[in-house]
Amino acid sequence: MKAQVSSSRRTFKPSDIVIAVIAAALLAAVLIFRSIAEPNGSLAAVFFNGEQIASLSLGTDGVYPFDEYGVTVEVTNRSVRVINSDCPDKICEKTGFISSSAQTIVCLPNRISVRIIGNTDSNIDVVLN
Amino acid sequence: MKLNPFKSAAGYVAITGIMLALAAALTTLESLFSAFLPAGVRIGLANIVVLCAAECINAPTALLITLLKSVFVLLTRGFTAGVMSLCGGLPAFAVTIFMLKKTSASYIGISVSGAVLHIFGQLFAACFFTGSIYTLYYAPLLLVTAVASGFFTGAVSGRISPLLKNRISRL
Numbered sequence: 435m436k437a438q439v440s441s442s443r444r445t446f447k448p449s450d451i452v453i454a455v456i457a458a459a460l461l462a463a464v465l466i467f468r469s470i471a472e473p474n475g476s477l478a479a480v481f482f483n484g485e486q487i488a489s490l491s492l493g494t495d496g497v498y499p500f501d502e503y504g505v506t507v508e509v510t511n512r513s514v515r516v517i518n519s520d521c522p523d524k525i526c527e528k529t530g531f532i533s534s535s536a537q538t539i540v541c542l543p544n545r546i547s548v549r550i551i552g553n554t555d556s557n558i559d560v561v562l563n
Numbered sequence: 564m565k566l567n568p569f570k571s572a573a574g575y576v577a578i579t580g581i582m583l584a585l586a587a588a589l590t591t592l593e594s595l596f597s598a599f600l601p602a603g604v605r606i607g608l609a610n611i612v613v614l615c616a617a618e619c620i621n622a623p624t625a626l627l628i629t630l631l632k633s634v635f636v637l638l639t640r641g642f643t644a645g646v647m648s649l650c651g652g653l654p655a656f657a658v659t660i661f662m663l664k665k666t667s668a669s670y671i672g673i674s675v676s677g678a679v680l681h682i683f684g685q686l687f688a689a690c691f692f693t694g695s696i697y698t699l700y701y702a703p704l705l706l707v708t709a710v711a712s713g714f715f716t717g718a719v720s721g722r723i724s725p726l727l728k729n730r731i732s733r734l
Contacts, residue, residue, distance in 0.1 A: 450672035464702040484694020528602040538697040547693040
């Protein structure tokens, strides 16, 4: 047993600084990744297993139940959110509204994700594939 | 890969069983908290058990607890949750063992690294499931909370580990 090593792990070491620097660099990287995403789009696309199943115009408010996928999506004021899901974690509901293409709503148990796509306005309200 | 470092097989089975039960119980307890936390944020209390097992018993036993904990999640919360548990647990286990063996990092440092690897393992798995790299939208919040929860679980592990080691060294 290497008991003598364990007590020294109670205090910070130089290698802890390396960890802090790596964590800070990762945070910077993911923030930069988020900020360089495309500008706002005009459509909210709903994906199942990575396949697009619907696109909803952000210009038209409405509530869209996807009963067979277990989620209900709401478009309000050019943003979109999941208002109801039958999953246990409710991560999708808690994500709240998204309005930029850098954002995503994910519901892993239902394999559903919602993203903002498209840069041009259209007169179509809903396209169900 | 020798699992039991002790003289007593019964002692090993008992202590490992208790630790696995503790990991499963903490995971369940945490699911109750997560309703009050932002999207996807978890404290990672089971990390305490894995770190203590790695430090006080040995690496193969910590891996065993990680794997069986994922099986528990698979049975109780479904396939996706089970796969996500594994995708977080295995990278976290790997970095925990690496840092225990190769560095002199503190428990808090090790725990923070484990938490960060845990969320990135899960985020990349989520990217795979959703087919979109933009799932990394969740990364900044999760990264900040992983560091915070890593501090907490690391501090707790630092308290528990010497006591546990002292107890089980007689097995």
